[in-house]
Amino acid sequence: MHLESPDQERKAAHDPSSTEGVPQTPVPLGVRGSGPSSRTLLQALAQPKAFEGPRVPVQERIVEALETTLPLLDSEAKPRRDEIDGKIRELRLAPGRSAQEKAPELAELEAARPPDYLRGLLYLGSIVLTEVPATEEDLVRLISTATMEATDNSQGSRAQAPDLPRASGTERDIIDNTLRTMEAAGQLEYLRESGIVGPAWKLVVEVHYYSDRGTISTAGSLHKDTEGQTLFVNLNYINSEPIMGPEYVVNPPTVAEHEEHIGNSLPKPFLSDLGGVRELGDPTTIGTTEVPVNGVVSFVDEAVHHATPLTGHRTTTAAKLQTYLRGDPTLGGDCRLAEDVWGNSRPTDGFLSWFTSPKSFRDQLPSSWEPDRKARWETLMDLCSRPTEEVSRPVLKDCLESGQIDELMSRYGPEGLNSVNIPHQARTVPQGAEKKPTGRYPLRRPEAEQNLTLSRRASSPDLLGKSVLGGVGGKRSFFRTWVRAVPVKPQSEANAK
Known part of the structure; x- marks a missing residue:
């Protein structure tokens, strides 16, 4: 492949000793x-x-x-690239030979193909x-x-x-x-x-x-x-x-x-x-x-x-939110009580509240609970009633503490931020171990049962x-x-x- 020589002025413009664009306080060079x-x-x-x-x-x-x-x-590269792409298509579609038999020839064509x-x-x-x-x-x-x-x-x-x-x-x-x-x-x-x-x-x-x-x-x-x-x-x-x-x-x-x-x-x-x-x-x-x-x-x-x-917030589903609430040591008791009440209550507000059960959800919760606590659990139960709905921090910030939302998302949030993908070329299977077909690994220490909690x-x-x-x-x-x-x-x- 040949192009005309680049502009000589561009070559002359480069001066490696120039301080143009170099920070005034660069990391100093020094002796070991x-x-x-x-x-x-x-x-x-x-x-x-x-x-x-x-x-x-x-x-x-x-x-x-x-x-x-x-x-x-x-x-300049397009004609040759199109020619090789055509040969690659023909070879892949050609009958009578297995993919393994075609592989060496395909590799040769790919090596000769100009880049995109x-x-x-x-x-x-x-x-x-x-x-x-x-x-x-x-x-x-x-x-x-x-x-x-x-x-x-x-x-x-x-x-x-x-x-x-x-x-x-x-x-x-x-x-x-x-x-x-x-x-x-x-x-x-x-x-x-x-x-x-x-x-x-x-x-x-x-x-x-x-x-x-x-x-x-x-x-x-x-x-x-x-x-x-x-x-x-x-x-x-x-x-x-x-x-x-x-x-x-x-x-x-x-x-x-x-x-x-x-x-x-x-x-x-x-x-x-x-x-x-x-x-x-x-x-x-x-x-x-x-x-x-x-x-x-x-x-x-x-x-x-x-x-x-x-650019946005981590999300999870309402069903996974409910799983988290049930299993959390500090929230599980309230969650079980709230679930029992939710199934046998009328809405706190709205037209339908007067034509269903005689007591609202909040009315049936323990009298020792503060109004804010009752309101939080009503919101949470309402969310959990729609199991496929996505929930995120803005939705939960008035119901759960920040650290609880971090824990929820670290355990049940998007897999991409709860695990890491490592290419197969960067993995060696210890003797006797089975190699994972995929490269995703959870963010947890070997001895831990749950992922790290990350904000x-x-x-x-x-x-x-x-x-x-x-x-x-x-x-x-x-x-x-x-x-x-x-x-x-x-x-x-x-x-x-």
């Missing part, structure tokens, strides 16, 4: 051993952070060039680092000399676009924006202090471009989208107004199959430092952050579960009305970076020490 321990640093990094992008003018230049180049590349350049997600290539810059001069030199290359990655064949940075003249700017973001997030400081990168381990900094992420597919669904090699995740947003960032749970309950996997796929020094994060205690909230204009969200992949933000920070008024879009043309757009640790030697040797 001169600051906090790597364990302390990772504990601090475990809490996801939102901050202004360190190279906003550079990022704006990248986006403009990519959005200009993508339609040109897609138009206008799709929502594209892999732009990776920055491979065999050492961590120790000084500002080292970082400037690295930005000037590093290249982006195609490495192994988890994105499908139709998302592969490692030719795009060079075709658009953005390779140097992408490297600058990516490495400056790692510096501003404190990740380079951690990598220097931990000593992970060296003879045994290298970094593969994988860069993706979401031109339009959307908000539906994973909204309110906690997950991991990496495969057990990722140390850090950075999301560089392209937003013209403040927006809601991902929701997350810090130090969530571990999953045995995933722990087995990362015990072999991540460097031992990092796993040791991760032990410090495990000391933070059980989470109590599903958190989120407000992302500033052209902001960044960074987090430690193994320290959190995350989700595309759910939603996103339920606060200042975040509930916040948009999750805010990008150009109302899109949810961002660059996603996975900072992966990859063994230089065979895995067993890399983790030998």
Whole structure:
């Protein structure tokens, strides 16, 4: 595939030593051993952070060039792509051969197929680092000399676009924006202090471009989208107004199959430092952050579960509400009494109240109950009489305490925020165990019978009305970076020490 050379002015515009767009107080570069321990640093990094992008003018230049180049590349690729798509359809419909017999040929066609350049997600290539810059001069030199290359990655064949940075003249700017973001997030400081990168381990900094992420597919669904090699995740947003960032749970309950996997796929020094994060205690909230204009969200992949933000409240059904009320130690007694009375009472108010049973629901409740208590239980019983109806915090806030609503939603609310999805590639089945066909695991400690009780920070008024879009043309757009640790030697040797 060939395009005319990108505008030379764009190449000349890049200056890695420029302070344009760089925060006035960036995380300082330092010598290993001169600051906090790597364990302390990772504990601090475990809490996801939102901050202004360190190279906003550079990022704006990248986006403009990519959005200009993508339609040109897609138009050039379309004839070949259509040709291969036709062959794929013919092969799939061809009789006389099983799907297994067709698989090798289908794989060859998919590998030869040009990508969909206008799709929502594209892999732009990776920055491979065999050492961590120790000084500002080292970082400037690295930005000037590093290249982006195609490495192994988890994105499908139709998302592969490692030719795009060079075709658009953005390779140097992408490297600058990516490495400056790692510096501003404190990740380079951690990598220097931990000593992970060296003879045994290298970094593969994988860069993706979401031109339009959307908000539906994973909204309110906690997950991991990496495969057990990722140390850090950075999301560089392209937003013209403040927006809601991902929701997350810090130090969530571990999953045995995933722990087995990362015990072999991540460097031992990092796993040791991760032990410090495990000391933070059980989470109590599903958190989120407000992302500033052209902001960044960074987090430690193994320290959190995350989700595309759910802009509304968690919901459950009235039937599950009734199950919760019956089983709660403090509410169960009142619930059973209220259920008995509800079936043998007339409405407290309204026309029908005078033509049914002689006593209203509230009249039949114990005289020792305060009027507010009677009113709450009448509302609750009315809700429970419509078992399929959805209920949420605004409906329940006058009937239940805030902590009780949190417990209800943590046990009986949407599965997406009560469990985590872990890709099959990031799970290893312990010997003798059966592998789950799906990757969803409840948010509970192994010895616990019930999920952790988590409130939603996103339920606060200042975040509930916040948009999750805010990008150009109302899109949810961002660059996603996975900072992966990859063994230089065979895995067993890399983790030998």
